[in-house]
Amino acid sequence: MRQLQILVAPSGFNNSLESDEVADCIEEGIRRVFPEKSAFIHKAPLYEGGNNFxxxxxxxxxxxxxxxxxxxPFYYPxxxxLAFINGGSTAVVDVAAAIGPQFFVDCPDPTATTSYGIGELLVAALEAGCTKIIIDxxxxxxxxxxAGMLQALGARLIDANGKDIIxxxxxxxxxxxxxINLNNIHPRLRKEICIEAVYGTRSVxxxxxxxxxxxHVLTRASLKQVEDLSLALEEFADVAGQILRVNVGNEPGSGISGGLGTGLMLLGAQxxxxxxAADEYFDFETLFDKPWDFVITGTRIFSSEISKANMPRKVVKLAQKHGVPAIVVAETIAEERTADIYKEGVSxxxxxxxxxxxxxxxTNELIKDAVQRAMRMVQIGISSSQDQIEPQVKGIESAITKLELD
Amino acid sequence: MRQLQILVAPSGFNNSLESDEVADCIEEGIRRVFPEKSAFIHKAPLYEGGNNFxxxxxxxxxxxxxxxxxxxPFYYPxxxxLAFINGGSTAVVDVAAAIGPQFFVDCPDPTATTSYGIGELLVAALEAGCTKIIIDxxxxxxxxxxAGMLQALGARLIDANGKDIIxxxxxxxxxxxxxINLNNIHPRLRKEICIEAVYGTRSVxxxxxxxxxxxHVLTRASLKQVEDLSLALEEFADVAGQILRVNVGNEPGSGISGGLGTGLMLLGAQxxxxxxAADEYFDFETLFDKPWDFVITGTRIFSSEISKANMPRKVVKLAQKHGVPAIVVAETIAEERTADIYKEGVSxxxxxxxxxxxxxxxTNELIKDAVQRAMRMVQIGISSSQDQIEPQVKGIESAITKLELD
Structure with a gap:
């Protein structure tokens, strides 16, 4: 038996597991039945919006x-x-993972924060020689x-006395x-590098x-802290606006990731x-160029009534188009009749x-268990096929077993 | 692909479906995926006590x-x-199917009944040349x-005037x-024929x-009808007792099947x-001499805690012993951990x-659906195995599909 070629392309189980976590669960369920030597698994978690981009x-x-x-954000290590895709030519920076709201837990002052760490990630990306940086x-x-990101990259933020502001x-x-003086920022920035800022909502x-x-600020900071932060950011927006020639403070996108958007505008990000972005980077059509034995998709609710844009359904349709059997693992099949599911192309x-x-x-254990059940069935099919080769041996074996046990 | 060899050996789903009905459902579930040319199905429903012997x-x-x-029982056609097993040498008479309580529906007088039909079945069995009759x-x-059965077989029941009683x-x-004159009963009876009366409870x-x-009598008949029937059966027991030299009316077994047991005693039945009987006639050990690809058993509740005598568990153990994968279809898996089920030998x-x-x-539709799901998984395994033979063709096919659809 050659290696099984299995594509794992689930969506998330809303409120419970992100799609990459579901993919990991499915992988584990498969591995309980098919070890690495007998199955190659390619995980392609689906992105249907939300924070796990x-x-x-x-x-x-x-x-x-x-x-x-x-x-x-509170300036301690x-x-x-930092991730690289496309053979290392594209770096991916995950803002939430690096400096996300998890740092607000037990924080002394939510206004006393810096995006310096993102600047450090960008420096590392630049020095690794990538030509594109996707910032989620x-x-x-x-x-x-x-501001912190810009300073980490070599920008200078100068006060009325000509001194750098810390x-x-x-x-x-x-x-x-x-x-704001950008003359000394990393030499490859704004020349060789394309920065792509990928956002959920274009806040200001x-x-x-x-x-x-x-x-997070409103629930933790004093009124004075909020006012001080607000005034300082307006000042920053004014000065940045002189460079960018827009009213930055009200410009959609300037507020994304705690205002990181403004800094990214100054870096010429798109x-x-x-x-x-998902339409470009999650290329399912190409994915099906490989001859998969089957694809496993997963979703919390699978239904023939669910909108056509639903990603797991899209995977099933693509699988069907390419003649690849599709197995669906779901928390709920919102149907009255199984036949309606099969009509959708589900194997x-x-x-x-x-x-x-x-x-x-x-949920994660239940997904693993469900996949394991499915794979054990698939294994029965495989072994049924293989018996074909040596039907006699089996008869002999069972006769021997009988003899020993009788 | 040669034909799959599938053994179907389920128990009943208590209070809902008998084991043979479950076997039929499983068969249909299989057939939805594997038509006759691709799968041979042998149904071996389990008997775990109860009326579906x-x-x-x-x-x-x-x-x-x-x-x-x-x-x-009310003497209308x-x-x-009549069934034959063991190559026709053994006849099987199902009393409940022929003259069971279904006839009590809308009956005028439940005491005005006859077992004549069973006698007719026995005559047919005798004339077909069998050497053994199993009467369930x-x-x-x-x-x-x-009494009616005996008369159908040629026995005479005579009154004080020497006349035959109708x-x-x-x-x-x-x-x-x-x-009671048995001289004229069917010539092969009590000589060449072994009659085996198989009972649930040995009533009197x-x-x-x-x-x-x-x-059925108490709820439908008048007090006088009950008393008349009771007295008549006592008289019958007395006369039969003279032949059998036991107190027939109190002899365990004399009351089975509305007293058919007494008539069967007169015929020398065992x-x-x-x-x-089930231990002899349901020979699962021999069943596993054939090289099944897999066995499907079914049960309402499957649990590793259920008594060792539980038949579906016995099937799983036998399958394991013979190296045959076992699929369980159940209404409930009464476990907390799936692993406990696999430890039992369930594939x-x-x-x-x-x-x-x-x-x-x-329930019957749900069983068919569950089996269909399982078989579709097995089918995926089979097709995954078969790709092995011509992996290139698949690539070409998908390229063509792509071309046409793009």
Whole structure:
């Protein structure tokens, strides 16, 4: 038996597991039955919007991931990662993973934060020689308009006395900002490098919908801290606006990732919605060029009624188009009749609730169990096929077994 | 691909489907995926006690079944069947199917019944040349002590005037019985033929636990009818006792199938519990001499805690011993951990509740659906194996498909 070629392309189980986590569960379920030598697994988690864009992207594109320390929003060393796809030519920076809201836990002052760590990741990306950097602008705990990032890259933020403003203790220092000097930023930036800022919502830097009025700030900071941050970011927006020749504070995108968007505008980044980026980076059509034995997709609810844009359904249709059997693992099959599911092109399906009546595990364990059940069935099919080769041996074996046991 | 060899050996789903019905459902589930040319199915429904002994027996032994009319308990022609197993040498008579309680529906007088139809089946069996007759003594609507059966076979029941008593209108006529004359019964009876009466409970003909106090009689007949029947059966027991030299009315077995047991005693039948008969006639060990690709068993509740005598578990153990993968289809897997089920030797399982969340069907449809899901998984395994032969063709095909669809 050659290696089975299995494509794993699930969506997330809403509110419970992201698609890359589901893909990992499916992989484990397969491995319980087919070890590495008997099955090759390619994980291609689906992205259907939401916060796991970069995680899904890395898994989908078999990213090489490098781990090292950068500075946290509160400027102490913290583990982070930089990923490379497309043979190393594209770096992926995950803002939420590096400086996300997890840092707000037990924080002394949510306005005393810096995006310096993102600048450090960009430096590492530049020095690795990539030509494109995708920055997934998820939630950030660094509410400094990207000031820290710019400084890490060599930009100078100068006050009225011509002195560099130290922003690593928080954005309020920017109230004294007079000049942003980009002359000394990393030489490859804005020339050889394309920075793509991928966002969920194009929020703004200033005003009552601005960064200073972030929920995390409002629930943790004093009124004075909020006001100080708000004023400082307005000052930053004014000075940045002189360079960019727009009203940055109200410019859609300037507020994404705690205002990192503003810093990225100064770096000449291109802005792109996650949805649009996903269409380019999650290329399922190409994925089916390989001759998969079968594909396993997963979703919380599978139904023939669910919108045509639903990704697992898209995978099933693509599989059908390419003659590849598609197995669906779902928490719920929202149908009355199984036949409706098969009509959709599904080859077979396994529900997470179809296991033992008193399950102990959480969703992730239930997914692994469901996949294991499915794979054990597939294994029966494989062994049924293989018996073909030596039907006699089996008879002899069972006769021997009988003799020994009788 | 040669034909798959599939053994189907389920138990019943208590209170819902008998084992032979479950086997039929499993067969249909398989056929939805594997037509006759691609799969040979052998149905061997399990017998675990209860009323489906003969049905399971016939299915298990691939019986030849002959349909014809006999007389109903109320002596009108009604469809019945006689089955032959062991190459025709053994006939099987199913009392419940021929003259069972179904005839009590809308009956005018439950004491006016006859077992004549069973005699007709025995005549047919004798004339077909069998050497053994298994009579499955299930519930009967003919409460005549077997008088009608005896008369159909040529026995004479004679009153004080030397006249034959007509019992086809009901047993109360037996109050006038003086002599039972067996001289003219079918010549092959009591010589060449072994009659085996298979019973569930060894009830008695007379007394307060006797046939006249059957629930069906008590709820439908008048007090006088009950008393008349009771007295007549006592008379019948007295006369029969003179031949058999036992107190027939209190002899365990004399009351089985509405007293058919008494008539069978007069025919020299051997009495045997269904459990003991099942051990002989349901020979699972021999069944596994064939090289099955896999076995499908079914049960309402499968659990590693269930008693060792549990038949589906026995099938799984036998399958394991013979190296045959075992698939369990169950309404409930009463476990917390799937691993416990696999430890039992189960290869994989499919639950009836594991299908669509809003199922429309009854248990039988849910079983078919569950088996279909399982078989579609097995099919994926088979097709994965077969790709091995021509991996290139598949690549070409998908390229062509792509071209056409792009």
């Amino acid at each position: 970069s995680r899904a992207l890395l898994s989908f594109n078999d990213a090489k991931i490098h781990y090292f320390d950068v500075n946290s 913290t583990p982070a990662y 602008c998820g939630e950030s705990a660094a509410l400094d308009g990207g 922003t690593i203790g928080g954005a309020p220092e920017l109230a004294r900002l007079v000049v 830097l200033c005003g009552h919908n601005g960064v200073a009025f972030d929920d 802005f792109r919605s996650r949805r649009s 077979s399906f396994m529900t997470t609730y179809g296991g033992p009546a008193f399950p102990q595990g959480k | 003969s049905r399971a027996l016939l299915s298990f032994n691939d019986a030849k079944i002959h349909y014809f009319d006999v007389n109903s 009604t469809p019945a069947y 003594c299930g519930e009967s609507a003919a409460l005549d002590g077997g 019992t086809i209108g009901g047993a109360p006529e037996l109050a006038r019985l003086v002599v 003909l007379c007394g307060h636990n006797g046939v006249a106090f059957d629930d 009495f045997r519990s269904r459990r003991s 994989s399982f499919m639950t009836t509740y594991g299908g669509p969340a809003f199922p429309q069907g009854k």
